Every structure is written in C-alpha cells, then in structure tokens.
Amino acid sequence: MDLVNQSKLWSKIKPAKPTRLQQEARIGLLFLAPWLIGFVLLKALPILAALVFSLTDFKMLTPEATKFVGLENYLRFFSDSQAGASLFGSLGYFLVTVPLEMTVALALAAIFTNARLKNKRISQTLIFMTSIIPSTSIFFIFLGSLAYADRLFFKPYNLPPIEGFGLLLPFMALWSIGPGFLIMYSAMESVPNEVYEAARVDGAGPWARLVYITLPMISPAIFFTLVINLTGAFGGSLLLDRGYILSFSLSPMESYINTTMFNRAQLGYASALAWITFAVMMTITVLLFRSARRWVYFPEEDEENEV
C-alpha cells in the first residue's frame, strides 16, 4: 500500500524536472519513508516522552493530575535498593551468560571447521534448533525437569530440593548459542586456506593457528556476536526473539520496571528506571565499540562511502 502511494508521488515529482541527483534522493527518501515515520512515531518520540515522564509523577489513571517533580525520580533510584539490585542482576546476567555462550559457540565452531567431522549439516541444524524454541517451552521444560528430578531422585534419597531459578540462566544461555555459533563458524570457514598453510609451513601447531590466525581473522564475527548478546541481555531486538516468561523475566531490571509500571502504576518512576537502564546500556555499547578499534580486525575500511 505504501508502494502504490510512492509510485504515484514519484510520477508527480517527475514533471518538475529536478536534477538527477535530487530526484534520486527524493525517490530514495520515499522508499525510506515507512521506516522514518515509524522511527519518529514509535522510537524517537516515545524515548523523548519517557524522558519527560521521568521528570513527573505521571500516573496512568489520573493523567490530568500530573505534576513536574524534577529529578526526584532519579534521586529515588539511588535510595531504592531493590532497583539497584535489579540493575546489578541484569549486569550480572550479562556477565555470566555471555562469556558462557561465546566460549561454547566458539569451541563448537572450531570443531566444526575440522574436515573430519561427519554429518555437519544435521548437527548444525540440531545445535541451531534449540535457539528457536520459545521461552515458554524452555521454562516449562526446566520446571518440569526440576520437578521430575525432585520426585525421582531428591525425595526418594532425602536430598534437599533444588531451589530457585539459578540453573535456568546457564541452561537458557547454552540453548541460545545458535546464531553466534553460525556466525563464527561461517567466519572461520571464510578464512583463506593459504594463511593456514603458510603458518603450517612455519611450524605453527593447531593451537597456535587457532590463537594467532583464526581468532584475529574472525574478530569481526566475535564482535558482532558480542553486540547481539549485549543487545539481547538488555532487551533490545534480537535476531531470534524467544519472547519472555510471565512473572519471571530473565532480565531482573526489566521485570522490576514492569512491576513499577503495572502493579504500582508509577509511570514516572518506571520511565526514570528505563532511562537509567538505557544510559547504562548505551555506555557499555559505546565502550565496546571504542574497544573494538583495538582488537577487531576490519579488512576493508568503510564500504558505506561508495553508495
């Protein structure tokens, strides 16, 4: 439906005879229009609105009684130990799961590059498969397995039952290595063979080849995977989104914001919390991109300019 409008507008532009470049830019912008409109309406304005909300005591049920309270919500964050704990919980989640995911994915990718491995395609699909299982299912499988273990082993042998969801995190992390694994595997496959042969001639063993050739050569892929995982840990959009689990979000900060918003209806404070998370996440991202210049190998600099 957008396309029809665009083609109509395009024919309207034509008689005005602007220069070729101007015309091209206009048509291009028309094609970009859906996303640009969506960006303004659903991203830019809401983010700014959240900033405004965070400076007020906005409540959903009585929007007309809203007062400007300045930085009160932000100051409240520093005295709210639960919020601090949630934020650290989210960071901790990132620090625990991401290295685990990355290491396992990298190790598997390294094994997969070995020509002796048989049935690669089916193994690859099986490894990838767990990454598309909805979180609903994962959560139920986890709960059900715990209950079973309890019935079959813990109760009969009088062992203390496993409590809480501590094991769920590594379990879910291990079951989400699919995209990272594929990215790193294909990056390893595309490292030219001559490099390895040259290293072999120089007497480099498999371990040296992995550390000094493979890892630097696939550093862009590692970086990309790291960014994807970071995005996922803080609730950005994911390549494969599993959805989340009611009443128990894997990101403690996110569930705390939801509680503040829906159970306590304090939208102003919830917005402030969201902005704080956003700021923390952006700081980490910027640091990550800064550090990337040091350890990520970019073969061809900036393809963007040739467009």
Added chain:
Amino acid sequence: MKFNRKAARRSDASRLTLRLWDFTGTAMLNLFMFLFLVAYLSPLPFMVIASLTPRDQFLDAHAPILPSERVKFNYEGKDLVVYKVPTAEGVKHWALYKPGRTSSQFIDPANPAAGLIEWKGQWRTLRSVYEFKPTLQNYQDFLSIAKIPLYFKNTIIVALISEIGVLFSSIAVAYGFSRFRIPGVKYIFFLLIATIMIPSNITLVPTYYLFSGHVLDWIGTWLPLLVPHFFGSAILIFLLRQNFKSIPRDLDEAAMLDGAGPLRILISVILPQSIPVVTTVALLHFFYIWNETRLSSLYLGIAPNLQMVSFAVQRNQTYFFTPEALMVGALIVMVVPVVVLFLSQRFFMQDMIVTQIEK
C-alpha cells in the same frame, strides 16, 4: 635391493600407523560431537516421555521412569492391583484381594480358579507390577481446558497480517538504503542500527500510554501488535539491505535504460534474485510472532479470545502445575517453529550466515 625392501616395509608401516591415527582421530571427533549432541538435546526426549506419563505414576517412589501403569487384574468385577509377592517358590505376580495387617489374601491372575491364597507378611512392603503404557491423558486434559485450536488460529492470522506489513515496508526501506544516493543516508543507516540496540522498555511506557484508552484505545485488540510492523523492522531491514547491496548494479542499470522505474526494478530485478533472503527474513519474523509474549501480556491480557499460542499456554498452564502437564504445554508451543526450521533448514541457515557476516 635389501635396503629398498626395508624402506618400503617401513613406509608401509608408517602409512599404516598414520592411517590408524587418522581413523582414531576421526572416530574420537565424531564420537565427541555425538555425545555432545546427546547431552545438549537430552531434555527434549525427556520432555516427550514425561508428557506421556500418567499423573499418579510417581506417587509410588519405586515406579519405573518410562510411562507405565500398574498392572490390574479384574476379579469378580473389581480391579485388583498386582504385586510382586515373594513366596517359597520364587516371586509371584499376584493380585491383592483382601489386605490385612499381618497376612493378606491374594489371587493368582494366571489361575483364578484356584481361589484365594493366604500370604503371611506386610503387604505394604510389596512392590506393584508395572507395564509400559504411554497415556495421552495429559494432552486430553490440557486441550479440554485451553482453547488451543483458537490460539493457533489467532497466531496464524496475526502472523500473516504482520508478515505482509513487515515484508512490504522492510523490502521498500532496504531497497531505499541499498540503491539510492541520498545525502546523509549514512547517518540514517546508523540510526537504524542504533534502534536495533535500544532496549524495548524505554519506549514501553509512552507506547503503552499511546495505545491505552487515553489516546488510541487499542488495548484488547490486535492493533498494538500489528501496526508497528507496517513501519518495517530495523533488524530485518538490515539483513535485506546487506543482501540487496551484494546484487550487481549492472542489471538495474540495464533495466533503467529500458525505461523501468525504481519500483519496476525492485519488483522485476532485485526481488527475483533475493528470494532466499526474503524467505529467511519472513521466517525470522514468523518465529518472532510465534514466540511473542511480551506485547501479548500487555495488550491482550484482557482479551482471552484473541490470545496467541505461546502466551495463552503460558497463562493456562497455571491451572495444572504438574510436570507432565508442563511438558505437554512445552511440546505444543515448540512443535511448530521446530518443524518449520527443519523444513527450511537448507537455505535458512546458509542465508542467515551470508547476510550477517558482511557487517
């Protein structure tokens, strides 16, 4: 002559050891991968077994792990439980007729005509006999309470509508990013990448307010889940754009000389060459819609007849919280994405790799 033979023999031997080593290495590698996969996927077969297990099986701590039922024997219109009874002539499978404190009366299912047998001992120490018997009872219970077909229908409708929206807009935008010289397009593209990383809860409060009764009044409808997709999805635009850029421009230019407009070029030059990536993107979006629970819980919590599978199952599962019922729910929710992945694995995964690595 002698020397030559010796050398030949030695090289034969070394070739043999080399081949032996080669074989062992290959075998160990493949064995390792096999064991890894077994361990990695072990919860899945376990889930299937558990979902077929009768609910009261584990009330008896000595019950077998596989889905089984107690063997019963019908005698004079009553179902009697069969126990393993130790007797002077070895262990017998007898049905308990009349339990008593120190002695009980049993009946032999193989020979009921022989009448009641008196056995001395505490019958509670006996173990019952089980036979392998998977049950579909958990599935029946679950389906009778949750309106699963309705949820499946809802999911399919939402998936189709949003798929159309997201594909039309994302393809158009990706085409705009890949083929036109627009001043500052680099910065717009940077914005696009940045939006991928923006946490969703920063926009949650204002968008919820926008969709709530104060402004648009869309809560309890599908609109909050559908409309945003008509503006394109940043991550899909990124994947499509990477692919469109890799298509040589010669063909567009030839088409342009023939008088084709931009839309014509997109439809008859770019798209026919991008069928794999478009399918990949469509599948990614399908998985997203299938797994979506966040927005459903916000906007569809009050509309039980509009809910989609993952969210609805998650909600209804609280009615019966036994492990077997949980496994049924898990299986019902995950079966569709897994089957779709296996049907499309060949190009889905390859294409995902190719498009991403160009970043």
